[in-house]
Amino acid sequence: MTKSSGTIGDGGSRPEGRGAAGTEPRNAQESSWETVIGLEIHAQLATRSKIFSGASTAYGAPPNAQASLIDLGFPGVLPVLNREVVRMAVRFGLAIGARIARQSVFARKNYFYPDLPKGYQISQYELPIVAQGALDVVLDDGSIKRVGITRAHLEEDAGKSLHEGLGAFTGIDLNRAGTPLIEIVSEPDMRSAKEAVAYMKKVHTLVRYLEICDGNMQEGSFRCDANVSVRPRGSDKFGTRAEIKNINSFRFVEKAIQYEVARQIELIESGGKVVQETRLYDPDKGETRSMRTKEEANDYRYFPDPDLLPLALDDAFIEEVRKDLPELPDEKAARFATQYGLSAYDAGVLTASRELADYYEEVARAVPREPKLAANWVMGELAAALNKENLDVGSEKMPAARLAGLIARIADQTISGKIAKEVFEAMWAGGDSADAIIESKGLRQITDTGAIERAIEEVMAKNPGQLADYRAGKDKLFGFFVGQVMKATQGKANPAQLNELLKKKLSG
Amino acid sequence: MNSLTQLAAGLRAKQFSSVELVRAYLERIEASQPRLNAFISVTAAQALEAAAAADRDIAAGRGGPLAGVPIGHKDLFCTAGVRTTCGSRMLENFVSPYDATVVAKLKAAGAVTLGKLNMDEFAMGSSNETSHFGPVRNPWNTDFVPGGSSGGSAAAVAARLVPAATATDTGGSIRQPAALCGITGVKPTYGRVSRYGMIAFASSLDQGGVLATSAEDAALILREMAGFDPNDSTSVDAPVPDYVAALDTPLAGVRIGLIKEFLDEGLDRENESRIREALAVLERLGATLREVSLPNLPLSVPAYYVVAPAECSSNLARYDGVRFGHRCKDPRDLQDLYRRSRGEGFGAEVKRRIMTGTYVLSAGYYDAYYLKAQRVRQLINADFKRAFEEVDVLVGPTSPTAAFRIGAKTADPITMYLNDIYTIGANLAGLPALSAPCGFVGGLPVGLQIVGPHFAEARILNVAHRYQLETDWHRKLPERFA
Numbered sequence: 001m002t003k004s005s006g007t008i009g010d011g012g013s014r015p016e017g018r019g020a021a022g023t024e025p026r027n028a029q030e031s032s033w034e035t036v037i038g039l040e041i042h043a044q045l046a047t048r049s050k051i052f053s054g055a056s057t058a059y060g061a062p063p064n065a066q067a068s069l070i071d072l073g074f075p076g077v078l079p080v081l082n083r084e085v086v087r088m089a090v091r092f093g094l095a096i097g098a099r100i101a102r103q104s105v106f107a108r109k110n111y112f113y114p115d116l117p118k119g120y121q122i123s124q125y126e127l128p129i130v131a132q133g134a135l136d137v138v139l140d141d142g143s144i145k146r147v148g149i150t151r152a153h154l155e156e157d158a159g160k161s162l163h164e165g166l167g168a169f170t171g172i173d174l175n176r177a178g179t180p181l182i183e184i185v186s187e188p189d190m191r192s193a194k195e196a197v198a199y200m201k202k203v204h205t206l207v208r209y210l211e212i213c214d215g216n217m218q219e220g221s222f223r224c225d226a227n228v229s230v231r232p233r234g235s236d237k238f239g240t241r242a243e244i245k246n247i248n249s250f251r252f253v254e255k256a257i258q259y260e261v262a263r264q265i266e267l268i269e270s271g272g273k274v275v276q277e278t279r280l281y282d283p284d285k286g287e288t289r290s291m292r293t294k295e296e297a298n299d300y301r302y303f304p305d306p307d308l309l310p311l312a313l314d315d316a317f318i319e320e321v322r323k324d325l326p327e328l329p330d331e332k333a334a335r336f337a338t339q340y341g342l343s344a345y346d347a348g349v350l351t352a353s354r355e356l357a358d359y360y361e362e363v364a365r366a367v368p369r370e371p372k373l374a375a376n377w378v379m380g381e382l383a384a385a386l387n388k389e390n391l392d393v394g395s396e397k398m399p400a401a402r403l404a405g406l407i408a409r410i411a412d413q414t415i416s417g418k419i420a421k422e423v424f425e426a427m428w429a430g431g432d433s434a435d436a437i438i439e440s441k442g443l444r445q446i447t448d449t450g451a452i453e454r455a456i457e458e459v460m461a462k463n464p465g466q467l468a469d470y471r472a473g474k475d476k477l478f479g480f481f482v483g484q485v486m487k488a489t490q491g492k493a494n495p496a497q498l499n500e501l502l503k504k505k506l507s508g
Numbered sequence: 509m510n511s512l513t514q515l516a517a518g519l520r521a522k523q524f525s526s527v528e529l530v531r532a533y534l535e536r537i538e539a540s541q542p543r544l545n546a547f548i549s550v551t552a553a554q555a556l557e558a559a560a561a562a563d564r565d566i567a568a569g570r571g572g573p574l575a576g577v578p579i580g581h582k583d584l585f586c587t588a589g590v591r592t593t594c595g596s597r598m599l600e601n602f603v604s605p606y607d608a609t610v611v612a613k614l615k616a617a618g619a620v621t622l623g624k625l626n627m628d629e630f631a632m633g634s635s636n637e638t639s640h641f642g643p644v645r646n647p648w649n650t651d652f653v654p655g656g657s658s659g660g661s662a663a664a665v666a667a668r669l670v671p672a673a674t675a676t677d678t679g680g681s682i683r684q685p686a687a688l689c690g691i692t693g694v695k696p697t698y699g700r701v702s703r704y705g706m707i708a709f710a711s712s713l714d715q716g717g718v719l720a721t722s723a724e725d726a727a728l729i730l731r732e733m734a735g736f737d738p739n740d741s742t743s744v745d746a747p748v749p750d751y752v753a754a755l756d757t758p759l760a761g762v763r764i765g766l767i768k769e770f771l772d773e774g775l776d777r778e779n780e781s782r783i784r785e786a787l788a789v790l791e792r793l794g795a796t797l798r799e800v801s802l803p804n805l806p807l808s809v810p811a812y813y814v815v816a817p818a819e820c821s822s823n824l825a826r827y828d829g830v831r832f833g834h835r836c837k838d839p840r841d842l843q844d845l846y847r848r849s850r851g852e853g854f855g856a857e858v859k860r861r862i863m864t865g866t867y868v869l870s871a872g873y874y875d876a877y878y879l880k881a882q883r884v885r886q887l888i889n890a891d892f893k894r895a896f897e898e899v900d901v902l903v904g905p906t907s908p909t910a911a912f913r914i915g916a917k918t919a920d921p922i923t924m925y926l927n928d929i930y931t932i933g934a935n936l937a938g939l940p941a942l943s944a945p946c947g948f949v950g951g952l953p954v955g956l957q958i959v960g961p962h963f964a965e966a967r968i969l970n971v972a973h974r975y976q977l978e979t980d981w982h983r984k985l986p987e988r989f990a
Contacts, residue, residue, distance in 0.1 A: 069605065069606060072831055073826040073831070074604070074605075074606075074831075074832065075586065075592070075594070075599065075602065075604065075707045075708075075826070075832070075833075076584075076585075076586045076592075076604070076608060076704065076705040076706055076707045076708070077704070077705075078703060078704050078739060078740050078741065078742075079741065080738065080739060080740075080741050081741065108822050110821075110822050110825060110869070112825065112828060112846055114828075114830050114842065117826060117830075117831065118825065118826045119822070119824075119825020119826050119828060120822050120825055170842075172830065172831075299870055299871045301821075301822070301866065301869035301870060301871075301874075302869075302874075303818060303822070303869055303874070303878060306710075306711035306712035306742075306819055307708075307711050307741060307742065308741050308742075309741055309742060
């Protein structure tokens, strides 16, 4: 099992600034063209059973082992709505400040496909359960962008067609058929690939906070379609859009949009016209390809599903869900900033996932005077170590209490920050506590003035030439003496004390 | 022949065994099959086994209310291990892995299934001529249709091949064949009987019910069939009253409304006379009669032929040759698989309705057809609601005429569709309605239709039962099957 998206820096809205993915093509930013993007995010709801049947939603079972007669669309079967799915959708709606429909309607989206067993998908069309919400997204420059969410509706997933190893045949796996999805449709509010990614990450963070989706993008639990168009800067009319289907990583979203924007601009500038169509992103080639044009598009013949009554929700139910809402990412970040004196950026990073925020808080509570030091260690050494080994923040390798034990030793000056890094590495490798390592390796910082003075005097005696030069005005040699003393004390001398004493001694 | 109520009592009193009874009925079925074609599958071996088990239960004093009573199922109720064809080539070899809720409930009550009854393909038809397994013939005159779509169920009950049978009614498919075969047929309130395992034609209209020789027998079966089913989101979670206990309630003061719009130019005048004679009987029993107008009711046929095909076009999309049902030989590609599997598997009437339904749901036509039809539906619903503020039950003819000759209406679908002109309203409004025999026109039976407010099954059965205590139309038997 590889890391899920709980890893630091993967689920939040912090500025990118990492490698090529962070660079917008020049023509999109500086040319006379403006990019317009809207996302349709499909998040798989983390229920144990399917949206309309009792079959399990667990990932990875042998093909068709988790397809009930209802998922198979057998003659005579009927759907029964999973109540938990409704609760999760309402949770999401409340978290984005949306309107929760007191009555929503399931509709049939009709089309033929072998992995769509009934010949229709049960979805919501005219009356979705959630409408008119918004999310605030922090952009690279620290500014906040509000992205409107037109609607979020419930629907069932289709199955999968399998082509590999079957020769001329196509296999059908209906394990995924009937898996509950919430489709989150944004307004066309985003103006660059990076904004789109920032928004998508924000939604990703939120659904995981709400514990309504595991956010696992490799398994397809969280994926999106991107509607992309360009228009002359300053125009208030939208250009013709292309819809890029089924993108399942943040990086691919960014690359697919960048490619598509460049393609559309180039097309228009060379006298062509963008056609409304559905396109596929090919991550191997880094390009989008036409799948079908508007003319070839299905007429889905939506109509209310007569097998399901309109979904009626009363205020009491909605209030019950509201009471059960956790502290949301924005609220938590604001609290972290004030309660722990963190910068908005740090607070944002630390609240990017609920697990990370909980971890940080556990550390911060254990070293109540050092919330900033705790933040630096969590975002610095810990994050680097976890990322290196593809581990989650909840990893057994470094429980919060153990990291707090290390920070406490820095705080009480038992060790210096530099020694602390060495201790951290030993803790990471061996799983011992900071105290045990400090003891066994004799890393306790020297704070005894007499001992430090003795070390200084020895170093001065061994380096008469340098001492003379220093005293003749070569101030730069101060660093040399610091280094020599540290070397003599195996780095254990308290740096502040050393500075002070050394200055005094050297000046004679 | 004895009624189902008498048979159930006789079995409990051990006057005869279920095995004896089942053997007797199986013989009648076998003898009738070449003339009537009422059955698609006869499950003799399973029936005898179930009968023996029922006899053991009765002997041990633990039999259900229908212990050992033989019945038949319309061939769209799924039966585990026994093929369920829906009257279609598409499902000619389909064996369901599960029992429909109705089948399971009747089984639990002790009923013994003799087989699966012929029907119009996917319940689409009013004459049982669209069945892939050939037309069913009317026991009163085998040159005539039995009505449809539950034609096999109706003919079988009329010819006493089974004491009672399950059936379904989407636009009149229980009541119209009941009328044309001279028996009693009840379509309950929408949501009263579970649709789980009942192969869908038009989900918002389909309702399972019963065909029997009397209201009394129908009440006994319906009591066992009805009730909430957690597997059907449209089934209603309300207690099932004891329909049998309510049968004898006197009719004094019951307000009966004759639907004015049903006495139109399409109604056979002799048929109208039979209805008026029946109403005179009810008045004699103390009911008060008045004419009631439901002005929007004449719109029910066009509204129905938009809504029902729309739902059918979607419901029948699952028959694609991929997982079950007919699959064409050697498909070249996916399109070919779809086209030929469906083209070969479905008959002409089913295709006509799938095409109509696809058309009315298409972009640009949805508002003009589907939405408008739904609005008409609301108007009809409101008409009924108003009427039931003034009367307790509504009555009228079940069908415009008695049975017609086989082949007489197959050339013109519209003429065929108009057979349901008096029955469709109750489906659109989801109301309980029944048809009870009320005499003959030209030697063929006709029926009196009784419609009640939602969940008033007990009331309409009560009215029919009191009427049947005064008349013997329901006891008449087709000569050749006496």
